[in-house]
Amino acid sequence: MSNIAHILAGDVGGTKVLLRLAAVQNGRCEVVHEQRFDSADFTDFEVLLTVFLQDAPMLSAACFGVPGPVHGNVAKLTNLPWFVDGLRISQRFQIPQVLLVNDFAAIGHGIGTLASDDLAVLQAGQPLAGAARAVLGAGTGLGVGFVFACEQGDMVVPTEGGNVDFAPNDALEIELLVYLQSRFGHVCVERVVSGPGLANIYAFMCERGQVPATLLNSEDAPAAVAEAAINGTDAMAEQALALFLHCYGAYAGNLALLSLAHGGVYVAGGIATKLLAQLQGGEFMRGFLSKGRYRGLLETIPVYVVKETKVGLLGAQQLAMRIVAA
CATH class of the missing domain: 3.30.420.40 (ATPase, nucleotide binding domain)
Known part of the structure; x- marks a missing residue:
């Protein structure tokens, strides 16, 4: 041409x-x-x-x-x-x-265009060329997609994976589910793993701790919760962010199992870049690997944060x- x-x-x-x-x-x-x-x-x-x-x-x-x-x-x-x-x-x-x-x-x-410097490695794993990849990202909502290699090039499969059911894994997360059911009825994972989801978790923590949810009055409540958690100025915000990261990682692990993403799990979206240090702090990967008998398999799957916004x-x-x- x-x-x-x-x-x-x-x-x-x-x-x-x-x-x-x-x-x-x-x-x-x-x-x-x-x-x-x-x-x-x-x-x-x-x-x-x-x-x-x-x-x-x-x-x-x-x-x-x-x-x-x-x-x-x-x-x-x-x-x-x-x-x-x-x-x-x-x-x-x-x-x-x-x-x-x-x-x-x-x-x-887009992930096929990225250089290694565009990615932060949460888990090196054992990447396999040509294997499936999973992509997810929390922001205003929760986006999910899969990438499969084929003869004509990458085949990308979009999904509405953010709207599948939220799956609690322990007593605290079951309490969170019950709380969110009382507010929303059906609880999809996006009610937890997203910007508004972080605000929802903070509201739950404040009600549970019987303290005022003052940060919800902020113009951008999710950002205010994240900032207070990072700065250590609000104990409920710190607990909310830790639970958010664990649930985020657990859902990423679910996607890895669904697709056998030996090509890697890619965490994208605005929240990922803003909370890179927190994603690297360990709670995300604890959630990712918390899959009982399949922990060993998940330890072989590479996990990356996409830094390229x-x-x-x-x-x-x-x-x-x-x-x-x-």
Whole structure:
């Protein structure tokens, strides 16, 4: 391909949206413009795109990773009141091909682009080339995906794994489940392993300890809980973060067993980068390995934290490049 093709990649989240305009020529990709937006500032995605694409060149393809299931290239987003329609975007912005994928499908495509410096090793394990990989990440919600090698390249399988049942493992976690059932009815793992999940655990700890849950009055309660825990200024916040990390690790271990992820378990998302030191502190891996007879198997599985915060954007860019190369 000798002519320059312009592509658009997007990582759409409940809190922020990252967009990147890039030029592709002879299989090489060069970033032209990149911008971050706060999701709450826009009534819908097309309004946001209108702002970003002012004075942009004609586009050949676009790919957006979006939080939620995609059906028929259409998505009603989880944790955002947005309805995103690939065909409508194609017609409105005159982009010949627009692809929507689940945000963790985009991350699944992105992890193959990462260098070793983009990863923090929680457990070296015994990686096997070509083996399955699992990807998860807590943020506004909890995203999950799997990557399987095949002859045509990586096959990435998006899921709604954040909405499976929360599985308590000890008396304290059973108490947490009962508490959350009283508030929400059904309790999915996202009620525990996510930013709002951390706030839920803190509220539970405060009620259990019969102390006021003062941090819930903060503008960003999950961030306030995490900060107080890290700084050691709130005992309930410290207990909440420890339980959060243990449950996060336990769920990652479940995914490792489900997929036999000998290629690695990759922990991505905004919370992972902000709590890297805490993830390295041991509680996450204690939860990961706490699988009884299968501890030995889990000790062979590599576990990484993805430090590259734009991994979803990189995955969407890879998919958009694949479209123009076809």
